[in-house]
Amino acid sequence: MNAYDQIVLFAVELLALAFVAIGVAKGCFRRHVYLQLYIACMVLGDVVRFFCLRAYGLRSNQYYLTYFLADYFVIVLKYLAVLSIFEIILEGSPLREIARRAFLLLFVVLAVLSCGLLPNSSPNMLAEFQQNIHFAVVVLTAMLCLTLAHLRVANPQLRTLVYGFGVSAAMQAIGWALRLLISQDLMSEVARRLGPLAAVIMLALWCYALLRVPSVESVDDEVSGQSSGREEPSLIPVLLRWGRTTAIRIYCDTALLTQVLERNAACGVAEAVAAPIVDEP
Numbered sequence: 001m002n003a004y005d006q007i008v009l010f011a012v013e014l015l016a017l018a019f020v021a022i023g024v025a026k027g028c029f030r031r032h033v034y035l036q037l038y039i040a041c042m043v044l045g046d047v048v049r050f051f052c053l054r055a056y057g058l059r060s061n062q063y064y065l066t067y068f069l070a071d072y073f074v075i076v077l078k079y080l081a082v083l084s085i086f087e088i089i090l091e092g093s094p095l096r097e098i099a100r101r102a103f104l105l106l107f108v109v110l111a112v113l114s115c116g117l118l119p120n121s122s123p124n125m126l127a128e129f130q131q132n133i134h135f136a137v138v139v140l141t142a143m144l145c146l147t148l149a150h151l152r153v154a155n156p157q158l159r160t161l162v163y164g165f166g167v168s169a170a171m172q173a174i175g176w177a178l179r180l181l182i183s184q185d186l187m188s189e190v191a192r193r194l195g196p197l198a199a200v201i202m203l204a205l206w207c208y209a210l211l212r213v214p215s216v217e218s219v220d221d222e223v224s225g226q227s228s229g230r231e232e233p234s235l236i237p238v239l240l241r242w243g244r245t246t247a248i249r250i251y252c253d254t255a256l257l258t259q260v261l262e263r264n265a266a267c268g269v270a271e272a273v274a275a276p277i278v279d280e281p
Helices: 003-026 033-056 061-089 095-114 125-151 156-181 184-212 254-266
Strands: 238-241 244-248
Touching (some): 003 033, 061 125, 095 125, 156 184
8 A cells, every 4th residue: 555545545534534523513413324324334344444454464354254344334324325315305205205115126126136046147146236236326326416406405515415425426437437448457546546535525525514514595685786794694494395385484684674675775776665565454
């Protein structure tokens, strides 16, 4: 392992621990529990493999089994983490239950394809199932990005988490494509470096999402385009059910709202001095 590999590995472990710690500190562990478990299992697997390597050596059967079993649990938890994001995006949608059953069926189908029941199945069930889950995670991540864009989810933090998944999946797909199109010897080294680098970028985006990105869209309550230079607190909760707005409640600072209307009226906005709209008795 050269200096580059050591630096990337250290960055992965540091960012992974930081993500779990930030999630616990911010109180969002339960909302993203499968993401947290996926990252925690990834760190624990690396620790177990390290001690197994020190104890038994690189070419031992114990290290071989430990390496692939740890990777197996990590990829299964990653599959569940992607599904948990679908659960959040489809919350309140009639398609949520359908998607849940479809993803469960997909998991069963992948297990059947990997267990040697079909003529073309690999005799190594564990390795075959692991590869199939890897491929399914990449495909589901692409579907997740498309779903996020189609539904226009107004949650910047959730979008950033999905972007992290998307970057990681894209880099893995690039590695697989290069390995198939170009020399195996050259591309195996490139693919080996792309995986840890993709994990660094994904974890960095996730840590940034929890630390700096809000979970709701900010709303500009001035239409004149002139900023007052200070934050004006307001709360506009909107209840959405599968693309339709079913309820809107506006709670704002009325004194600041009056000042905004006066500035807009001075800018020539006629509606700012119009009579209020009230319900008829």
